[in-house]
Amino acid sequence: NIVICTPGRLLDHLQNTKGFIVRNLLALTMDEGDRLLEQGFEDDLRAILRFLPKERQTMLFSATQTKKIEDLARVSINPKNA
Numbered sequence: 001n002i003v004i005c006t007p008g009r010l011l012d013h014l015q016n017t018k019g020f021i022v023r024n025l026l027a028l029t030m031d032e033g034d035r036l037l038e039q040g041f042e043d044d045l046r047a048i049l050r051f052l053p054k055e056r057q058t059m060l061f062s063a064t065q066t067k068k069i070e071d072l073a074r075v076s077i078n079p080k081n082a
Contacts, residue, residue, distance in 0.1 A: 007036060007044040014051045025056055028076070033062035033069050042068065049076060 003010065013020045030036065036045065058076045062069045 007041040007048060011044045011048050011051075014048065022052055025053055027057040027059065028052060029059045029061070030072075030076075031061045033060050033072060034064045034066060037066075037068045037072065042072070045072060046075065 003013075005013075014022065030045070036042075060069070060073050060076055
């Protein structure tokens with residue numbers, strides 16, 4: 001299954017939708033990371049990461065490399081796999 005959504009919608013499903021199971025999640029892709037942070041989704045993204053399995057592939061795409069993007073990348077990866 002593939003889910004494409006905004007961080008707010010994904011967080012809503014993770015918190016409120018019965019049967020929305022992510023334990024088998026293999027990959028998380030975050031596109032336009034810089035724009036997501038500019039639009040105030042940092043707290044939502046961090047909350048989403050806490051719901052997801054630690055063993056996963058994470059892809060973060062951003063047009064710019066800022067301190068906030070570096071911080072988000074740091075918390076998004078499993079240090080064992082880095």
